Amino acid sequence: MADVQTTNQSILVVGGGISGITTALEAAEAGYDVVLLEKNPYLGGRVTQLHQYFPKLCPPSCGLEINFKRLKANPRIRFFTMAEVAGISGKEGDYDVKVKISPRYVNEKCTGCGKCAEACTAEVDNPFNYGMDKIKAAYLPHGFAFPMRYVLDPSIVGTDDGKKCKDACQYDAIDLDMKETSFDLKAGAIVWATGWNPYDAAKVEYYGFGENKNVITNVMMERMASMNGPTGGKIVRPSDGKEIKNIAFIQCAGSRDENHLAYCSGICCVASLKQTRYIREQYPDCEVTVFFIDIRALDRLEDFYTMVKEDQKVKFIKSKIATITEDGATGNLVLEGENTNTGEQIKATFDMVVLATGMAPNSIKSVCSADVSCDEYGFIANDPAKAGIYGAGCARRPTDVASSVQDATSSALRAIQSIARR
Amino acid sequence: MAGNYDPSFAKEVFDNVDSGEEIKMCMQCGICAGSCPLRHEMDYPPRQIFTLIRAGRRDEVMNSKAIKLCTSCYRCKVRCPRGIPVIDVMHGLAHYGIKKGIIPRKGTAAFGGEFWKMIYNIGRIDEKTLPLKYNLLEGLVPGIKSTIEMAPMGIQMFLHHRMKLLPERKIKGIKELRKMLDKAKEMGKGGAN
Amino acid sequence: MDKNIGIYICTGCGIGDMLDCDPIAEMASDEYSVSICKNHPFLCGAEGVDLIKKDIEGEGVNTIIIAACSPRVNYDVFDFGQDKIIERVNFREHVAWSQAEKDENTQMLAEDYIKMACAKIGRTDLPEPFKAEEEYSKDILVVGGGVAGMTAALETAKAGYNAILVEKDPKLGGFLAKMKKNVTLPYKDISDTGAEAMIKAVSDNPKIKVYTSAAVEKISGGPGIFSVEIKANGNSATERAGAIVQATGWVPYDANKLGHLGYGKFKNVITNVEMEEMAAAGKITRPSDGKDVKNVLFIQCAGSRDPEHLPYCSSSCCLVSMKQATYVKEQNPEAVNYILYKDIRTVGQSEDFYRKAQMDGNVFIRGSVEEVGESGGNLYVSANDELLGEKIKIEELDLVVLAVGMVPRSLPAEIPKIKAPSDSKEADADGMIEVKPDSGFFATSALNLAYRQGPELPTLKYGFPDSHFICFPYETRRTGIYSAGCIRRPMEVGKAKDDATGAAMKAIQCIEATSIGMAVHPRAGDISYPEFNMSRCTQCKRCTEECPFGAINEDEKGNPLPSPTRCRRCGTCMGACPERIISFKNYSVGMIGDMLKAVSVPEEDEEKPRVIVFVCENDAYPAVDMAGIKKMNWSPYVRFVPVRCLGSIALVWVADALARGIDGLLFMGCRHGDDYQCHFVKGSELANTRLSKVSETLDRLSLESDRVKFIEVGITDCDKVPAIISEFMETIESVGPNPYKGW
Structure with a gap:
């Protein structure tokens, strides 16, 4: 990694999700040098795990393919996967950044032929599918993974399986001695686009996530609906693989809640509306109930809400559900709460429940000793008095893909200005 | 016929009821109502109480059963996404009602009275005699009838060592306890009676 | 350039097990006189790459065919410089991983792909970037001097570029x-607007030239070479610009249409804009008598989220009403604000402001208005209170504020009409039909582009000239012109600033790319561009009509006048032209035609049909790749031909292929229609339209129309690709072999 030539005219983009990729491309296509760091073994971040975008119901890989094509065509971008920032110091126009690269155990000779995975017998929880299925410990993170290069799970290093993988590779691409490495970078501006993590649904203890098998989260639903997901795109009950007849969505599961995330994540309403479409397309008779506080379908997304409301099988009930109880025999779920429109008590049974959990930011504070402001929730505040480090996308505010890309584009210009000011 | 909105009652609550101002923060999600173990007994769950206050429905609120039923289980308060101390508000309203001379629900008041008397007399609660005494307030025949209805529960309590067959004795230091109770009563905060 | 061809076949990743490489080399040598054809077991390894490099240096190889993995991978490994022609043949995903081992048909497939590659490079030249005759301008024109426009100008200047700002007021x-x-x-x-400071910053900035009381009268040219005629205070001026940001903002929804909410009937019913102006002017009072206000009611979604008025949500009105409630409270702490809402939509951290508004004691009522009336000089509002479950009446109101939504200034007051085509069913009595929103003729005058396809940015259905793409919010159908702020979609001030900054970024990027002859999104970096052989033009105007980006004007005789800096290199014009006069250096009708001719067509009695599958290179091609990666199988009789966009397909390919005995042609393109996914807007739709007219050709050749089929394939449809192919092969089998075989 010693060949990374950077100067205080370089822009560092941290996070290779849709926001980070966009910032990197927009700046590079205007003629600036960019280094892009991604902690996963592949680029694309959280959107690669989505089945479709709202409101067009189109696959994220379509836009990613174009972005990867732009990236391949642009020599001004250097990108690193399995890379994380270990420290930032300095000031606008002159940052020193320490980058840590985790071992992939697979080098650049990998052709993606897949022989290592064939040879490997050990399986690990599949992080791409939120642990809903297993994957070989030598794996391609997902079908459209870019770069198309395998990864070895550290658990098989030093085992027979590790050796089997190495022996299976005809191209000497497996390096079991790979160690964590680090290198230093210079940058004139930093765009922090590290995105978000799904809020831990288990913390909303009255919904019994993790105990009630048929309670899943919205991000898990995306994987389930996706053709490269754990069920090959078929939405079924996790407990018994049965088809679903009656499903509930619980909005604001841990959002707009001072005990959890006090803010609104802005996307979960339309995300659930979108997921009602996934279900209704697969199950023409499935009943869907959405429990909500306010339905927040901003601007033209209102059309999507209007469209979903026209579906007679989708009901909307204003209520924050208070408890979920599992029926041990059937795995069905009993939801209780108050219908706040009628004042009636709700006690209804569903065969599956989706928790619309919110977005928790990946904060910069732990690695950054340079001056940067964050709000009380950990989102970067983009204080104009502290130029040089800019938050983009969901590192700055919880928001949808289009707004993240828009924000990432503006961050590219801010970063350029930080350099132009030198 | 439309009911008129009147903000004056809300103001009265904000100014006079313990934690009353906090109900401004209610966003009407209803989790308090769904979480309350006594929700089936309540005429208006907490969320609706807050709506009624907002609308200025003084009588409905002050005469509601709900505000005197709260058992302080804390579920609503712990879960409220707006951090409203629902329990404090419900107790506060009940208390404000008493201050204003609005008699609480008869049964609850009578039960409270018997409860207080027994604590004052023996320093503890006798799980057999308290319901019996309370039931007898209804009159002899209905009282016995009500008590017999409760027998299965009594047997279960006995089997689980929650109730003794012999009458409970006075606690040690009953005099000290009575002093404390007297003082509490004097301070006017310790109990309903 | 003199092409010195080298063919390099990788035998790794299972390719060597599937194919015999020697006959391929022999064939290339015999049929295409290729002298260098080498195999390597690990071509993408250092040794394999060196092998090629040595031939480049030693043998002067400058045209390289790499038959290995998909071009989607190892793009960097097989990059031998801009001065080489490189053609990748997908032996791995499209052959080795999806076909039968050491099979005669697999071998033929591989040989065909090499032949097609040889034919392709025979018609490929190195592209040279376009350079306009005029000098390029790197200045940015910003139309609209509100918050978005001022931000775009300031951010542009901060990045070192000049801005020209045109404001109508x-x-x-x-x-x-x-x-x-x-x-x-x-x-x-609430915080200060910062408006005065911003206006001063713009006015004082030496890099920003401001025209006030001004309008853009005409814009001609294209990115890098826009010529802008401005009329300001009665005087005319001409400016040059490289790119444009349109930030012409919004107008409030016309409250006169909201008579049912008392507007126009009662003086004390006002809009949120009137409320803001009154507050800014000093004091909020009752318009009827100038008295103080104590009770104020805000009606949210006044005309918004309403199919009769604005079906969409303006996304900022919730916050605005809460802000205005704050003004009322600041003026009189005893005042009561009622906020009557459908849903409170304070997304993200703005939920904090909702909490603040609640803490301030504002009364939020979820419900709908029944009546706004007046009694004893005060207003009352009857409503259905959803959460109380009752009809309620709020009396003694001093002021009712209608939270009206935002209408893009691009939305015309009246939908313009044009003469309907003779077969139109929607024509009115005068034979006219309404202009579609996605046409550049729909919007209210702001840019006055001298473009054949209309003077304004095409808009979406409510008149917003927004991008149709989620992943590319700055995608524009008029290259180098970006909309920003509330013209693009309803948004609050902070977001309009971010949006304008992003638009400025795109404008700067467009200028930089254009100045070196590169295309902008989605073929960013492409230096090829279409050239027109005008001597054979028949003035049919198809290219000028069909270009999705309005890049081609026409003269009065109907000759196309291409503006290459506006071009996005999709090739739609190339596909549209019946005379085949439009071609790129590295992409042309003739090139694909030659590829089709290179496909060997076995005799009928061999019972080996041949099918060509044209695939969109952005979506369908990766889907096929993915099917290969999953080791799915499909017929060895199909040959894939990637195209830039299905919009570039020429019907002559269909005729030529069928005339040669090819049994069928399948076209895999992106979804079209309202939720189109085509990255060139109309490409797949145009292809579909063109193909629907192909039956004429088929009739002339006495062929069955089933032989040509268009199918929508998304990038994630890889699982469906083999089935689609099988189904088509069955169709071909059922219609029988093409009778033109062997002619």
Whole structure:
């Protein structure tokens, strides 16, 4: 990694999700040098795990393919996967950044032929599918993974399986001695686009996530609906693989809640509306109930809400559900709460429940000793008095893909200005 | 016929009821109502109480059963996404009602009275005699009838060592306890009676 | 350039097990006189790459065919410089991983792909970037001097570029300057608008030239070479610009249409804009008598989220009403604000401001208005209170504020009409039909582009000239012109600033790319561009009509006048032209035609049909790749031909292929229609339209129309690809072999 030539005219983009990729491309296509760091073994971040975008119901890989094509065509971008920032110091126009690269155990000779995975017998929880299925410990993170290069799970290093993988590779691409490495970078501006993590649904203890098998989260639903997901795109009950007849969505599961995330994540309403479409397309008779506080379908997304409301099988009930109880025999779920429109008590049974959990930011504070402001929730505040480090996308505010890309584009210009000011 | 909105009652609550101002923060999600173990007994769950206050429905609120039923289980308060101390508000309203001379629900008041008397007399609660005494307030025949209805529960309590067959004795230091109770009563905060 | 061809076949990743490489080399040598054809077991390894490099240096190889993995991988490994022609043949995903081992048909497939590659490079030249005759301008024209426009100009200047700002009013500032306070991140409280400081910053900035009381009269040219005619205070001026940001903002929804909410009937019913202006002017009073206000009711979604008025949500009105409630409370702490809402939509951190508004004691009522009336000089509002479950009446109101939504200034007051085509069913009595929103003729005058396809940016259905793409919000159908702020979609001040900054970024990027002859999104970096052989033009105008980006004007005789800096290199014009006069250096009708001719067509009695599958290179091609990666199988009789966009397909390919005995042609393109996914907007739709007219050709050849089929394939449809192919092969089998075989 010693060949990374950077100067205080370089822009560092941290996070290779849709926001980070966009910032990197927009700046590079205007003629600036960019280094892009991604902690996963592949680029694309959280959107690669989505089945479709709202409101067009189109696959994220379509836009990613174009972005990867732009990236391949642009020599001004250097990108690193399995890379994380270990420290930032300095000031606008002159940052020193320490980058840590985790071992992939697979080098650049990998052709993606897949022989290592064939040879490997050990399986690990599949992080791409939120642990809903297993994957070989030598794996391609997902079908459209870019770069198309395998990864070895550290658990098989030093085992027979590790050796089997190495022996299976005809191209000497497996390096079991790979160690964590680090290198230093210079940058004139930093765009922090590290995105978000799904809020831990288990913390909303009255919904019994993790105990009630048929309670899943919205991000898990995306994987389930996706053709490269754990069920090959078929939405079924996790407990018994049965088809679903009656499903509930619980909005604001841990959002707009001072005990959890006090803010609104802005996307979960339309995300659930979108997921009602996934279900209704697969199950023409499935009943869907959405429990909500306010339905927040901003601007033209209102059309999507209007469209979903026209579906007679989708009901909307204003209520924050208070408890979920599992029926041990059937795995069905009993939801209780108050219908706040009628004042009636709700006690209804569903065969599956989706928790619309919110977005928790990946904060910069732990690695950054340079001056940067964050709000009380950990989102970067983009204080104009502290130029040089800019938050983009969901590192700055919880928001949808289009707004993240828009924000990432503006961050590219801010970063350029930080350099132009030198 | 439309009911008129009147903000004056809300103001009265904000100014006079313990934690009353906090109900401004209610966003009407209803989790308090769904979480309350006594929700089936309540005429208006907490969320609706807050709506009624907002609308200025003084009588409905002050005469509601709900505000005197709260058992302080804390579920609503712990879960409220707006951090409203629902329990404090419900107790506060009940208390404000008493201050204003609005008699609480008869049964609850009578039960409270018997409860207080027994604590004052023996320093503890006798799980057999308290319901019996309370039931007898209804009159002899209905009282016995009500008590017999409760027998299965009594047997279960006995089997689980929650109730003794012999009458409970006075606690040690009953005099000290009575002093404390007297003082509490004097301070006017310790109990309903 | 003199092409010295080298063919390099990788035998790794299982390719060597599937194919015999020697006959391929022999064939290439015999049929295409290729002298260098080498195999390597690990071509993408250092040794394999060296092998090629040595031939480049030693043998002068400058045209390289790499038959290995998909071009989607190892793009960097097989990059031998801009001065080489490189053609990748997908032996791995499309052959080795999806076909039968050491099979005669697999071998033929591989040989065909090599032949097609040889034919392709025979018609490929190195592209040279376009350079306009005029000098390029790197200045940015910003139309609209509100918060978005001022931000675009300031951010442009901060990055070192000049901006020209055109504002229709005598003063800059737009709605921002009319506001009393703002509410934005971190949404804890209201804050100063900063309008005056911003106006001063713009006015004082030497890099920004401001025209007030001004309008753009005409814009001609294209990115890098826009010529802008401005009329300001009665005087005319001409400016040159490289790119344009349109930030012409919004107008409030016409409250006169909201008579049912008492507007126009009662003086004390006002809009949120009137409320803001009154607050900014000093004091909020009752318009009827100038008295103090104590009880105020805000009606949210007044005309918004309403199919009769604005079906969409304006996304900022919730925050605006809460802000205005704050003004009322600041003026009189005893005042009561009622906020009657459908849903409170304070997304993100702005939920904090909702909490603040609640803490302030504002009364939020979820429900709908039944009546706004007046009694004893005061207003009352009857409503259905959803959460109380009752009809309620709120009396003694001093003021009712209608939270009206935002209408893009691009939305015309009246939908313009044009003469309907003779077969139109929607024509009115005068034979006219309404212009579609996605046409550049729909919007209210702002840019006055001298473009054949209309003077304004095409808009979406409510008149917003927004991008149709989620992943590319700055995608524009008029290259180098970007919309920003509330013209693009309804948004609050803070977001309009971010949006304008992003638009400025795109404008700068477009200028930089154009100045070196590169295309912008989605073929960013492409230096090829279409060239027109005008001597054979028949003035049919198809290219000028079909270009999705309005890049081609026409003269009065109907000759196309291409503007290469506006071009996005999709090739739609190339596909549209019946005379085949439009071609790129590395992409042409003849090139694909030659590829089709290179496909060997076995005799009928061999019972080996041949099918060509044209695939969109952005979506369908990766889907096929993915099917290969999953080791799915499909017929060895199909040959894939990637195209830039299905919009570039020429019907002559269909005729030529069928005339040669090819049994069928399948076209895999992106979804079209309202939720189109085509990255060139209309490509797949145009292809579908063209193909629907192909039956004529088929009739002439006495062929069955089933032989040509268009099918929508998304990038994630890889699982469906083999089935689609099988189904088509069955169709071909059932219609029988092409009778033109062997002619």
